[in-house]
Amino acid sequence: MSLTELALRNAVAGYAGTTVLENVDLSVKRGERVGIIGRNGAGKTTTLATAMGLTQQISGQVLLNGVDVSTMPTAERSRRGLGYVPQTRDIFKSMTVRDNLRTGLQGGPDARLDEAYALFPRLHERRNNFGNELSGGEQQMLSIARALMGQPDILLLDEPLEGLAPVVAQELMVSLSTFSSQRGLGCVLVEQHVGLVLDFASSILLLERGRPAFWGPTEELKKRPELLASAIGLKSNASSPASRSAAPQLA
């Protein structure tokens, strides 16, 4: 197994003259799970977009396996092992589930579809249905499964649980965790459901107005409820069982 690693070093980035992110550090290796949390507008999506080359990077570095890819286009970053599930469910509504998955194969064998079906049995049941015939949750599963068809080493997921019932969200997290451990997939998860992120990720980047308020092991962050309270308004102790519900506990 290669030791693919994505790292942001002191990244400063934004959009057309607006600086959003300042001095952001983050790293994830194959098989590791990282979470990004913060209030609305804190810069979570911008962090993933910067890793993918979809923002204006002003300074700092985006490294893949130690190679600075800061000036490389998104497609080249994908070829080098980065996968991306954007917030907008990125599926073709006029194509079947099976054909949607095939578009993600990038020349790979059709047999990979079986891996997607093993991960999401619901997609197998719906394989002949068109994208516009799927529920929100099924579209979300398809979007993730399609990104996995290219066999990324590191997958960036932007709010994959949005709109899902708590029990479905929890199931999806368990499936992703299992897949990550078994296949050595590195994950960077942006998610509003803070309790689920704390359960999923071994390291957390907590953003406050584009700046890192915390970057480090989840267990360390759980010991600092005051930080969670000030940065995202989490009401209760993050390490209490009550906080690990599917519902976010934002003030």
Ligand SMILES: Nc1ncnc2c1ncn2[C@@H]1O[C@H](COP(=O)(O)OP(=O)(O)OP(=O)(O)O)[C@@H](O)[C@H]1O
């Ligand atoms: N395409 C864009 N052009 C200009 N500014 C943008 C653009 N996208 C986002 N922003 C701004 O960048 C800041 C960070 O946005 P971002 O979407 O990264 O936050 P977020 O933490 O993902 O928020 P949310 O939780 O609401 O999705 C916000 O102030 C937002 O208005």
